[in-house]
Amino acid sequence: MxxxxxxxxxxxxxxxxxxxxxxxxxxxxxxxxxxxxxxxxxxxxxxxxxxxxxxxxxxxxxxxxxxxxxxxxxxxxxxxxxxxxxxxxxxxxxxxxxxxxxxxxxxxxxxxxxxxxxxxxxxxxxxxxxxxxxxxxxxxxxxxxxxxxxxxxxxxxxxxxxxxxxxxxxxxxxxxxxxxxxxxxxxxxxxxxxxxxxxxxxxxxxxxxxxxxxxxxxxxxxxxxxxxxxxxxxxxxxxxxxxxxxxxxxxxxxxxxxxxxxxxxxxxxxxxxxxxxxxxxxxxxxxxxxxxxxxxxxxxxxxxxxxxxxxxxxxxxxxxxxxxxxxxxxxxxxxxxxxxxxxxxxxxxxxxxxxxxxxxxLNLDDRIRAWIIERLMCDFAFSFDALEDRFGYAARSYIAEAKIAVANDTFGLCHIDGNSFAIREEARPFTRIVASWFDAYLNDSSVRYSKAV
Ligand SMILES: C[S@@+](CC[C@H](N)C(=O)[O-])C[C@H]1O[C@@H](n2cnc3c(N)ncnc32)[C@H](O)[C@@H]1O
Ligand code: SF4
Known part of the structure; x- marks a missing residue:
């Protein structure tokens, strides 16, 4: 990087x-x-x-x-x-x-x-x-x-x-x-x-x-x-x-x-x-x-x-x-x-x-996003098969969301690796930023957070 x-x-x-x-x-x-x-x-x-x-x-x-x-x-x-x-x-x-x-x-x-x-x-x-x-x-x-x-x-x-x-x-x-x-x-x-x-x-x-x-x-x-x-x-x-x-x-x-x-x-x-x-x-x-x-x-x-x-x-x-x-x-x-x-x-x-x-x-959307964010924070990746095994048909729209995130990723932090969404090794210091792409609550401007690194 x-x-x-x-x-x-x-x-x-x-x-x-x-x-x-x-x-x-x-x-x-x-x-x-x-x-x-x-x-x-x-x-x-x-x-x-x-x-x-x-x-x-x-x-x-x-x-x-x-x-x-x-x-x-x-x-x-x-x-x-x-x-x-x-x-x-x-x-x-x-x-x-x-x-x-x-x-x-x-x-x-x-x-x-x-x-x-x-x-x-x-x-x-x-x-x-x-x-x-x-x-x-x-x-x-x-x-x-x-x-x-x-x-x-x-x-x-x-x-x-x-x-x-x-x-x-x-x-x-x-x-x-x-x-x-x-x-x-x-x-x-x-x-x-x-x-x-x-x-x-x-x-x-x-x-x-x-x-x-x-x-x-x-x-x-x-x-x-x-x-x-x-x-x-x-x-x-x-x-x-x-x-x-x-x-x-x-x-x-x-x-x-x-x-x-x-x-x-x-x-x-x-x-x-x-x-x-x-x-x-x-x-x-x-x-x-x-x-x-x-x-x-x-x-x-x-x-x-x-x-x-x-x-x-x-x-x-x-x-x-x-x-x-x-x-x-x-x-x-x-x-x-x-x-x-x-x-x-x-x-x-x-x-x-x-x-x-x-x-x-947690509603279904929360549970799916919680699973994705936990896997990213722990493994720097998540598998689409594992997401589907766990959440069935509901997983489809989140897989689509992950693919759109890669397409919009101007800095090249992530890629689709086989059947997984993965953070590139050199981009791991930015894992919290990538996880935040899947956070549906982040636009609530009343909450302030600490620095990403
Ligand atoms: C409850 S304290 C650890 C136990 C004990 N009170 C001590 O200070 O040695 C837990 C840890 O949180 C971390 N910590 C505390 N405030 C922090 C902050 N503002 N930012 C990042 N880490 C912090 C520190 O590394 C600290 O050791
Ligand atoms: S970092 Fe200091 S003030 Fe904070 S919990 Fe530990 S000893 Fe207490």
Whole structure:
């Protein structure tokens, strides 16, 4: 892809597009009756059905200025302890609404910083999960970790919960960038936390790194990547910093003039990705990397990769139940988001409610477009036969739409490859832009998104 073309593509109307962790995306969950949707879907689940759970912890003991997550800064532990009580109540309500025990395939604790939890709270969460769900040796339990939180008590808590996979936030190791994002974190601290996690028996580790951060130069980014590689994580997520100060007010603390431009971001992303791939990692989707034997790499090779609200996953469950403030559930034909403010969330839960607030029920057009967009984000292609196998006659007009998209594709990002629509290898950095061609909601001008690369 000539650099000139990259510049023109990114300067185009679709230089800002969703990250497509769902379709329709969260701003389009317009049905206010999320509670009724969630209840009806939970009641329909057969006893013993394998489901996944996402538990959101919306607290951090620091506030990084770049943060786009749903979280609140707190130096007191009492609100966190009270919130864990609400999570436990909601787990019981979910089980009661489903009417029977469900089998837990995957559990993910995200945030915020779940690593802030103290050991007794990990223990009572673990008991509640095992009381209401079937948890077995095959259940994958993953947790997001801010290394600055981790103490011996955290480690014993993680063991009590039965954690099998940890995701450690790094972002960037250089002092200048860390100051510009208010996130001090030394390499030594990170290295020691990773060694301690491994010593507890957690062998599957992911590290998050970011490009596009303020004051990040090529040298600083590449030095960070070298340090990340030296820690030999099983997976690496290399996200582009999403600067959305109109949504996340604290991002205004980051000076616009310190941010790299679009083309610099593009170049940095490519350099970092090439270095990680040269070190032997497989490229997974648009922003992940995994060692060749890792389950994510195997799933990608076999066309079994999925994308959900947490990003790329091997999780093939139809149902993902989101528990906690702002969590999103996916029921195959519907998405539901929980109440966002923690106080309101806790009140709803204590009143015996599932905290579902708003949602969307997918019609046939949504389901077909969701499938196409997920395959593009995971495989950079979709097969017309697979589309027809799944959706029958209805697939025809979407195949025609894909062919028209190729005919109108002035930059040559895509082509028809046999009986498939495919993104060209050199155009993969623009995958979100291509996915957006199949997004029927994108023309809603009231919603703003982050940069496409
Ligand atoms: C919930 S945080 C990870 C756990 C822990 N709180 C930490 O910061 O180490 C999840 C990840 O989201 C990514 N992230 C947060 N804000 C972001 C933003 N504005 N743009 C892109 N990625 C972001 C970071 O890489 C971060 O590690
Ligand atoms: S990046 Fe992690 S630690 Fe920092 S504010 Fe966001 S969720 Fe909290």
């Amino acid at each position: 000539p650099v000139m073309d990259a510049e023109r593509i990114l300067a185009g109307q679709r230089g800002s597009v969703p990250r497509y962790t769902s379709y329709p995306t969260a701003p389009h969950f317009a049905d206010q009756n999320g509670l009724a949707i969630a209840r009806s879907r939970l009641r329909k689940l057969p006893a013993g059905e394998a489901v996944s759970l996402y538990l959101h912890i919306p607290f951090c003991d620091r506030l990084c200025w770049f943060c786009g997550c749903n979280t609140k800064h707190t130096l007191k532990y009492a609100p966190v302890e009270a919130y864990v009580g609400a999570l436990i109540t909601e787990l019981a309500t979910v089980r009661e609404t489903a009417g029977s025990r469900l089998r837990l395939a995957h559990l993910h604790l995200g945030g915020g910083s779940p690593s802030m939890l103290r050991r007794p709270d990990f223990e009572r969460l673990s008991s509640a999960l095992r009381e209401h769900f079937d948890v077995g040796p095959e259940t994958e339990i993953s947790v997001e970790i801010d290394p600055s939180d981790v103490t011996d008590e955290t480690l014993t808590g993680l063991v009590a919960l039965g954690v099998t996979r940890a995701s450690v936030g790094v972002q960037d190791f250089s002092d200048a960038v860390q100051q510009a994002i208010n996130r001090p974190q030394t390499f030594e601290q990170t290295r020691d936390v990773i060694a301690a996690l491994r010593a507890t028996g957690i062998h599957s580790l992911n590290i998050d790194a970011l490009y596009g951060l303020p004051l990040q130069t090529e040298e600083r980014l590449m030095a960070t990547i070298e340090k990340v590689l030296s820690l030999s994580p099983d997976r690496i997520a290399l996200f582009g910093y999403a600067h959305v100060p109109w949504m996340k007010k604290h991002q205004k603390l980051i000076r616009d003039e310190d941010l790299p431009g679009t083309m610099e971001r593009f170049r940095h992303a490519a350099l970092a990705a090439d270095r990680i791939a040269d070190a032997g990692y497989r490229r997974i989707g648009i922003d992940h990397f995994a060692k060749p034997g890792d389950t994510l790499a195997i799933a990608a090779e076999e066309g079994r990769l999925h994308r959900n609200f947490q990003g790329y996953t091997t999780d093939a469950c139809q149902t993902l139940i989101g528990v906690g403030a702002s969590s999103i559930s996916s029921y195959g034909d519907a998405y539901v988001q929980n109440i966002v403010p923690t106080a309101q969330y806790e009140k709803a839960v204590q009143d015996g409610q599932i905290s579902a607030m708003r949602g969307v029920q």
